[in-house]
Amino acid sequence: MALHSVVLNEAKCKGCTNCIKHCPTEAIRVRNGKARIIEDRCIDCGECIRVCPNHAKEALMTPLSEINRFRYKIALPAPSFYGQFKQPIEIVLGSLLNIGFDYIYEVASAAELTSRYINKYLKDENIKRPAISSSCPSVVRLIMLEFPGLIDNIIRVESPMEIAARIVKKHFSKKLSISEGEIGVFFISPCAAKMTAVKNPIGTEKSSVDGVISMQDLAPYVLKTDKTNEFKIQSSTEGIGWAISGGESKAAQIENSLYVDGIHNCIEVLREIELGKLNDIEFFEGLACPGGCIGGPLTVENLYVSKNRIKKLMDSIPECKHTPEILEIANPDLFRMEKEIGSTSSLTLDEDIGKAIEKLTMIDQIVPTLPGLDCGACGAPTCKALAEDIVRGWASEMDCIFILKKKISTLAKEVAEISTKLPPTLHEEGGNSSEG
Amino acid sequence: MSETYTLSFNIKAMDFSAAGEASSTIKKVLMHLGMPPSVIKRAAVCSYESEMNIVIHSYGGTLTLSIDSSQVIINAIDIGPGIPDIEKAMEAGYSTAPEEIKEMGFGGGMGLPNIRDNADILEITSSSAGTNVKIVINIGG
Structure with a gap:
């Protein structure tokens, strides 16, 4: 299985230089008239998918038919999914049930719990500042590759996707008296980086997510919905806000945070952090896509339109549903990364x-x-x-x-x-x- | 091991458009040579602060990097007014930078203290003709 999730469609590639010039980690070369991705250097940010005029860069995602391999099928829609379609949110979410899922657990709900946990986690004085968000897998991989000196600053907290999958697997295997293996958990994703985060996870040995479905692949089914199912939104403003740059910092109630979107902007700010110029900042939230996850390469809606839609939705629902007490009962293992993060720097010319x-x-x-x-x-x-x-x-x-x-x-x-x-x-x- | 790599940069006074380029190149060099993450980070801070000191406080100078298998050495040599009181300059927040430089977000008086915190050896000699700063970072520890 390929290590990464951004792949080349050879037939479409004309060997032009658009992707090599835009790749933030210089991970692409043209050889024999076709673009080649240097796997060691790819961070799955999807910049090449965005810039390729021939649509030759594709995301290798889970096909929808995969869900049929499981007895009980759960959809985990990302917060950015809420901004993709014009229809009322109840119908958009309900369409996932029409497609064949048995249950929907909103990643936004897990994001609320994660926000509470991050808030608590950052109270520990021993954590290196600025603490760096772990939520964008491309930014984490960028740090591992090009800013190894900042690996210690990354918070060892899993992403809301992973936490959501852990929650539902445990809950439903108990409730339905079936094994966790019979439950298929599928993330509905705005980006290819999340696919890699599942295939080749960073903070954990094996992801609890079984597949990652692209919003683009799913869109035709959502639009074709026959409106037989509706799903009442369970999450709140805090969780859904994670779709937009700065949403995590806001939900975790971190006042002194710096949030940056766009991979090239993230590189610039990480450079400043590396030089020790931003030691007065408590938290750095870096998201690879413009505007945050709503600007993901696999979204279907323009990011500004989607942002506007999410903001309106946020105004219409409660701010937060979870009380801090809920978290007190929750097991910290649910949130923590279990594996250390190492440097992946591939610039070394020779071991000697x-x-x-x-x-x-x-x-x-x-x-x-x-x-x-x-x-x-x-x-x-x-x-x-x-x-x-x-x-x-x-x-x-x-x-x-x-x-x-x-x-x-x-x-x-x-x-x-x-x-x-x-x-x-x-x-x-x-x-x-x-x-x- | 006798193998040594050296690289020198001319640093111009008050040239803020090019400021930071030498230290980014130095970081890349260290990554090419497979230096441990902590060495890369410490050397990045030291080279950047030394580079900025030349830009802000001198009439120009050179930044020289030399690396062998045991240590990274950064030499910052400038022509300029020198540091009148080295002890004071080592205090966090003490700055002699002019107001307009401070307005640009530089000259916060953290340069030398940051270098001291990240270097294994720091030697400063200064006179009214200029300043020499020698920074040593051990690779092993």
Whole structure:
């Protein structure tokens, strides 16, 4: 099974350079006219899905038919799902029952519990500041890859999706007297990163979620709804607000928080945190997509329209339904990550530092020989990246069209020069005829 | 091990558009060399603060990185007025930066204290001709 959830549709890829230039971790190269994702560097942010003009980057999600493998099927709609459709929310949520799910547990409800837990978790003085939200899997992977010095700042709290799945599996296996394996729990997702979070989880050995269904794949069924089922919304403003950037901080009642959306913006702010410039901030909430989860690459509605719809919905329902006492009974194991988070940095040139220094010196020597135009025609995002690729043995100097052109021109000159030279045994053409 | 990697940067005074570039390059170098996360973070803070000190407080200078298998050394050498009172400059919040720099969010008086907190060895020599700051970060510990 592929490690990641963003994959290439070879037939659609034209080998253009849009994705390589936009990838925040320089994880894509064009080879043989097709984009290749370097798995070690992909953080599943979905930027390439967004920018590909040929729709060649796709998310590898769970097909809806998978739900039929289970005896009892539970849908976990993400808060961002609430903003995707024009129809009243009762009908939108109810459509999940029409499709074949037996039960709906709103991730927004788990988000409310998670918010309470985070609030309590941050009271611990020993937690490194700024504490960093763990809710966006792409941002967590970005930190593991490029900001390993900040891994300790990530809060060891599971995402509301995982917590929701843990809650329903336990509850229904007891209630229905069936095994947890017979219960299929499916997250309705705005992004591919959540699929990876299930296939290849970070804080836990095995996710309690059985599949992740894209909102885009589900949309046709929701729109076709025959309105036989309605589902009354159980969650409140706090939980649904998680769909929008800043919603988590607000729900967890963290006053001194900094929330940022968009992966490139997150990188900029993480850099500041790494330099120790934001030590006065208590909590950093970074979401890879513009606007937060509502801007996810697998959503169907424009993010501003969806934001507006969610805000209206939030105004029409109670602020919070859970009292702090509920959490007191809850088991902290429900919320905590059980596995340590490690660095995944793949920039290391060689495990042996002597050899790494040698390679780095070679890169420094190659860079000035390249044109510095960052044109991307070589298949690497920048000239610097090409230099690294050459040293790693992934590319050759001749991949640069400017170097190639120079070589051809030098060669052509040499050929022309050689062509004028004749061995002494041969007559020059003109001379020959005049003599005879 | 005798293998050493060195890289030097010219730092211009008051050039805020380029400020921070040297320290980002230094961070990337450390990642290429497979340095442990804590070393990367500490060196990033030290190089950034030294770079900013040259930008804000000097007439220009150089930032030099040298790395071998046991330590990361950052040398910040500038031409400038020097630090009149090093002891005071090491106090958190003490700053001689002009108001307009403070308005930009720099010169908060945390530069040298941050460097001290992240360096294993910190040596500062300063005169009215300029300042030399030598920072050593041990890789092993």
